[in-house]
Amino acid sequence: MKATVMYGAGDVRVEEVxxxxxxxxxxxxxxxxxxxxxxxxxxxxxxxxxSSSGRRMGHEFLGVIEETGSQVSGLQRGQLxxxxxxxxxxxxxxxxxxxxxxxxxxxTWGHDLDGGQGEAVRVxxxxxxxxxxxxEEDSALIPSLLSLSDVMCTGHHCAVTAGVRQGSTVTVIGDxxxxxxxxxxxxxxxxxxxxxxxxxxxxxDLGREFGATDVVAARGEEGIAAVQxxxxxxxxxxxxxxxxTRDALDTAFAVTRPGGTVSRVGAPQYEEFTMGFGLFxxxxxxxxxxxxxxxxxxxxxxxxxxxxxxxxxxxxxxxGLDEVPEAYRAMNDRxxxxxxxxx
Amino acid sequence: MKATVMYGAGDVRVEEVxxxxxxxxxxxxxxxxxxxxxxxxxxxxxxxxxSSSGRRMGHEFLGVIEETGSQVSGLQRGQLxxxxxxxxxxxxxxxxxxxxxxxxxxxTWGHDLDGGQGEAVRVxxxxxxxxxxxxEEDSALIPSLLSLSDVMCTGHHCAVTAGVRQGSTVTVIGDxxxxxxxxxxxxxxxxxxxxxxxxxxxxxDLGREFGATDVVAARGEEGIAAVQxxxxxxxxxxxxxxxxTRDALDTAFAVTRPGGTVSRVGAPQYEEFTMGFGLFxxxxxxxxxxxxxxxxxxxxxxxxxxxxxxxxxxxxxxxGLDEVPEAYRAMNDRxxxxxxxxx
Numbered sequence: 001m002k003a004t005v006m007y008g009a010g011d012v013r014v015e016e017v018x019x020x021x022x023x024x025x026x027x028x029x030x031x032x033x034x035x036x037x038x039x040x041x042x043x044x045x046x047x048x049x050x051s052s053s054g055r056r057m058g059h060e061f062l063g064v065i066e067e068t069g070s071q072v073s074g075l076q077r078g079q080l081x082x083x084x085x086x087x088x089x090x091x092x093x094x095x096x097x098x099x100x101x102x103x104x105x106x107x108t109w110g111h112d113l114d115g116g117q118g119e120a121v122r123v124x125x126x127x128x129x130x131x132x133x134x135x136e137e138d139s140a141l142i143p144s145l146l147s148l149s150d151v152m153c154t155g156h157h158c159a160v161t162a163g164v165r166q167g168s169t170v171t172v173i174g175d176x177x178x179x180x181x182x183x184x185x186x187x188x189x190x191x192x193x194x195x196x197x198x199x200x201x202x203x204x205d206l207g208r209e210f211g212a213t214d215v216v217a218a219r220g221e222e223g224i225a226a227v228q229x230x231x232x233x234x235x236x237x238x239x240x241x242x243x244x245t246r247d248a249l250d251t252a253f254a255v256t257r258p259g260g261t262v263s264r265v266g267a268p269q270y271e272e273f274t275m276g277f278g279l280f281x282x283x284x285x286x287x288x289x290x291x292x293x294x295x296x297x298x299x300x301x302x303x304x305x306x307x308x309x310x311x312x313x314x315x316x317x318x319x320g321l322d323e324v325p326e327a328y329r330a331m332n333d334r335x336x337x338x339x340x341x342x343x
Numbered sequence: 344m345k346a347t348v349m350y351g352a353g354d355v356r357v358e359e360v361x362x363x364x365x366x367x368x369x370x371x372x373x374x375x376x377x378x379x380x381x382x383x384x385x386x387x388x389x390x391x392x393x394s395s396s397g398r399r400m401g402h403e404f405l406g407v408i409e410e411t412g413s414q415v416s417g418l419q420r421g422q423l424x425x426x427x428x429x430x431x432x433x434x435x436x437x438x439x440x441x442x443x444x445x446x447x448x449x450x451t452w453g454h455d456l457d458g459g460q461g462e463a464v465r466v467x468x469x470x471x472x473x474x475x476x477x478x479e480e481d482s483a484l485i486p487s488l489l490s491l492s493d494v495m496c497t498g499h500h501c502a503v504t505a506g507v508r509q510g511s512t513v514t515v516i517g518d519x520x521x522x523x524x525x526x527x528x529x530x531x532x533x534x535x536x537x538x539x540x541x542x543x544x545x546x547x548d549l550g551r552e553f554g555a556t557d558v559v560a561a562r563g564e565e566g567i568a569a570v571q572x573x574x575x576x577x578x579x580x581x582x583x584x585x586x587x588t589r590d591a592l593d594t595a596f597a598v599t600r601p602g603g604t605v606s607r608v609g610a611p612q613y614e615e616f617t618m619g620f621g622l623f624x625x626x627x628x629x630x631x632x633x634x635x636x637x638x639x640x641x642x643x644x645x646x647x648x649x650x651x652x653x654x655x656x657x658x659x660x661x662x663g664l665d666e667v668p669e670a671y672r673a674m675n676d677r678x679x680x681x682x683x684x685x686x
Contacts (some may be wrong), residue, residue: 044678097602271618275616278635281632285630288628289627290623
C-alpha cells in the first residue's frame with residue numbers, strides 16, 4: 001500500500017510500504033477513508049533530523065474496518081469508524097478515569113507503526129480505540145467526523161480543563177484548527193464572551209462564525225493590552241492556549257482573570273517558563289495537556305451528527321495521497337488552514 | 344501601644360507605635376488576643392534590606408472588637424473575632440466568587456498598616472473581613488481558631504485546589520505548619536492515602552496524628568523514588584506543595600499521577616520553572632496560590648468548634664509580645680514549628 005513517510009525536515013514522501021496485517025488478536029485493519037495533516041505534524045516538518053529509515057505520519061483518520069483479530073468484540077468488517085489520535089484499551093484505570101492518553105496499553109500512530117496518512121492502518125486495541133460512526137463513507141459529515149480524531153476533541157479538552165461553563169469569559173489564543181475548535185467548544189459549553197487572538201482574517205472570520213465575540217489581531221504586549229481593555233483590566237476566566245510557544249503561554253498568563261485558568265493544548269515547544277509570585281497572588285491555574293480524544297467522542301458525536309457543531313469547516317483543502325507533501329508545504333506556508341487527505 | 348517592626352533581615356523589634364484609630368467608617372479596632380509568626384515571615388527575616396522606617400509585622404490574629412466605624416454592621420464591641428490574613432469587603436465580584444484575596448477593596452496587614460504581632464489593629468472593611476467566634480477569649484480553642492487566620496485555611500485551599508476528594512491519593516510536600524494543615528485538610532476531604540514528605544520527626548509524627556499514612560524523609564531524587572515506590576510508579580492524584588522553593592515544586596511534578604494536580608501554597612521563592620512536554624503528555628495541572636481564607640472560615644469553623652480537627656496543635660510554643668524577636672529566631676532555626684503570641 002501507499003503511505004506517507006517523513007525522512008527529515010521538509011522531506012515528506014508518499015511511497016510503497018508493507019500492507020498492514022493482524023499481529024495481535026486485539027488488532028483490526030482499517031482502510032482509511034479520510035485522514036489529514038495536523039498542525040503538530042509541522043513541528044517535525046520544520047525540525048526532524050534527516051534519517052534513512054523515516055517516520056510514518058498521520059494520527060488522525062477514519063475508515064472502514066477490513067479485518068478484526070479474534071479478540072476484537074463490538075466491531076464488524078465493513079463498519080465505518082473514527083480513530084482517536086492515541087490508541088487505548090479503554091478498560092484500564094486511566095481509561096476509566098477518562099485519561100485514555102495515559103492508557104497502560106496504549107500508544108500513538110505513526111513513527112514505526114502505520115499512520116493515518118496512508119491507505120490502511122493496523123489498529124492495536126481496536127475494541128477500545130475505534131468508535132463506530134452511523135453514516136456511510138460518502139457522507140457530507142466526514143470532515144466534521146474526522147475532526148473528532150483530534151482537533152475538535154483537543155479544542156474541547158482545552159475548554160473543559162480551563163473550566164469553561166455557562167457565563168464564562170474566554171480568550172482563545174491561536175487561530176489554527178485547534179484554536180477554532182476551541183472556540184466551538186467554548187461556545188458549546190456556554191461561554192458568554194469569547195475573545196479570539198489571531199491575525200489571519202479568513203481564520204478569525206471562521207472563528208466569528210463558530211462563536212467568537214471579539215477578535216484581537218495584535219500580539220505580544222499590544223495584544224495583551226487589547227484583551228485587558230476588552231475586559232475592564234481583569235482578563236478572562238479561561239484562557240485557551242492553542243499554539244504551544246512560550247510567547248503564547250506568556251500572553252495567556254497575562255490575560256487571565258484572578259482565579260482563572262490557562263489551559264494549554266498546543267504541544268509545548270518550550271520546557272521552562274515564568275509563573276511566579278504575581279500569578280501566585282492571582283491564583284492563576286495551569287491545566288491542559290494532550291487530549292484524551294477517546295473520552296470525548298461519545299459526547300461530541302451527537303452534536304456533529306445533528307449539525308449542531310460543524311468543526312469540519314476547519315478543512316479548507318482536500319487532496320489525494322500523492323499530494324500530501326504539497327499539503328505539508330501549504331500548511332507550513334499558511335496557505336491552507338488544515339488539509340484533508342482522501343487516500 | 345506596642346507592636347512588632349522588622350527593620351531588616353534578622354532585625355525584629357517590639358516598640359511603641361501609635362494607637363490605632365478609626366479612619367474610615369468601615370473600620371474597626373481590634374485588641375489582639377492571639378497572634379503568631381508565619382513561615383512566610385521568615386522570608387523577609389532572611390532577606391529584608393535594612394531600612395530606617397521598618398515594616399509592621401503579623402498577618403494572623405484574633406481578638407476583641409474595641410470600636411467600630413459608623414458603617415460597620417453585624418459586629419459589636421466586645422465580640423471575639425478572627426481576621427483572615429487578607430482583608431476584603433466580601434461583597435465585590437471576586438469576593439462573591441470566593442476569591443477574597445483579589446477583593447477590589449482589599450489588602451494585607453502589616454507593612455505601613457497595623458499587623459497582628461501587636462497589641463491592636465485597625466481593620467479596614469471590618470464587616471467583610473472579621474468573622475465572629477462563639478467562644479470566650481480564654482477558650483482552649485484559641486490556637487485552633489487562630490489557625491483559621493491562615494495556615495489551616497491555606498492547607499485547605501491547597502487540598503481543595505488540588506482536587507482532593509473521597510478516595511484521592513495525596514502527597515504533601517513540607518512538614519511546616521502549612522504542610523501539616525494540608526494533611527488535616529486532605530484527610531478531612533476524604534483522601535485515602537496521604538504521603539507526607541518531611542524530615543523533622545517531631546513534625547512528621549504530628550502529621551501522622553493528623554492523618555498521614557506514610558512519611559518520606561528523603562528529599563530530591565531519593566524522595567521522589569520513595570513516593571514512586573509507594574505508589575507503584577504512578578505518583579499521587581494530588582500533590583500539595585507547601586514549601587515554596589523550586590526544589591519542592593520539581594519534586595511535586597515528579598510525584599504527580601497522570602491527570603493529577605500540583606497545588607502550590609508556599610509563597611514561591613522562584614519565578615521560572617520547568618513544566619514541559621513530559622508533563623504535558625501526562626496532563627499534569629498546576630493550581631493553588633494565596634489562600635482566600637475568608638472564603639473557607641465558615642466551612643472550617645464548625646469542625647474546629649466541635650474538635651473534629653485540631654489545627655492548633657501546630658503551635659508548639661507561646662510567647663508574650665516582648666519575646667517576638669526570639670520567636671522569629673526559634674522558628675528560623677527550626678527549634679519551634681510555629682509560635683503563638685499573646686500580647
